[in-house]
Amino acid sequence: MSDVAAIVLAAGRGTRFGDEPKLLxxxxxxxxxxxxxxxxxxxxxxxxxVVTGHRSEEVEAALHGLPVQILHNALFAQGLSTSLKAGFSALPPRARAAIILLGDMPFVKADLIDALVVGWRERGEPAALIPTLNGRRGNPVVLSRDLQAAIEGLSGDIGAGPLLRGRSDVLEWPITDPAVAQDIDTREDFAKHRM
Structure with a gap:
């Protein structure tokens, strides 16, 4: 058993993608x-x-057969913060941190996840470990369980970013894997990666 869990945020509407559900x-x-x-x-x-919301039945069907815990966020329409809160509330007692994965970042691989978790441990388990690529922050991010109370105070369509700015216990971790900056927001993004 691990003391770090994963929270996959897969509840949003992905409106910039168009009518088709982006995550599908x-x-x-x-x-x-x-x-x-x-x-x-x-x-x-x-x-x-996996925190679901919009088109949850179809998202769950796309995950059929995987050993994941599905958590439906009935408040997903109120924004990203509700999914982050729901995911943290579902962490088992042994979890000292969670790595937050975005459902629209298909190029993040298991070895990157493991490297970030190892980095978090080796750097003394900071409040957060954020990968950076060429000086820009990316995802996924490892968030310590110590942030749970602050996460509970979030509202609207924001993630943990505002909580992490200016904190001395948040560490940036330079990385060369372009996956940390490759999310798919629009059909143009999707078309680029289908080639």
Whole structure:
């Protein structure tokens, strides 16, 4: 068992993508969200909690057969913060941290997840460990359980970013893997990666 869990945020509408549910768009024969969940399942983290919301039944169907814990966020329309809070509330007692995975980042692989978790441990388990690529912050981010109370205070369509700014116990971790900056927001993004 791991003392770090994964929270896959897969509840949003993805409105910039158009009418088709973004997380269900198929890349390499699989839904985007399944790529992310498979990476988490293949890593050392446990459990893998997938927070669903918009089109939840279809998202759950895309994850069929994977050993993940599905958590439906009935408040998903109120924004990203509600999914982050729901995921943290579902962490098992042994979890000292969670790595937050975005359902639209299909190029994040298990070895990157494991490297970030190892980095978090080796650097003394800071409040957060944030990967950076060429000086820009990316995802996934490892968040310490110590942030849970602050996360509970979030509202609206924001993640943990505002909580992490200016804190001395938040560490940036330079990395060369471009996956930390490759999310799919629009059909143009998707088309680029399908080639």
């Amino acid at each position: 768009a198929r890349l390499g024969g699989k839904a985007l969200v399944r790529h992310v969940a498979e990476a988490a399942v293949g890593s050392s983290v446990d459990p893998v909690i």
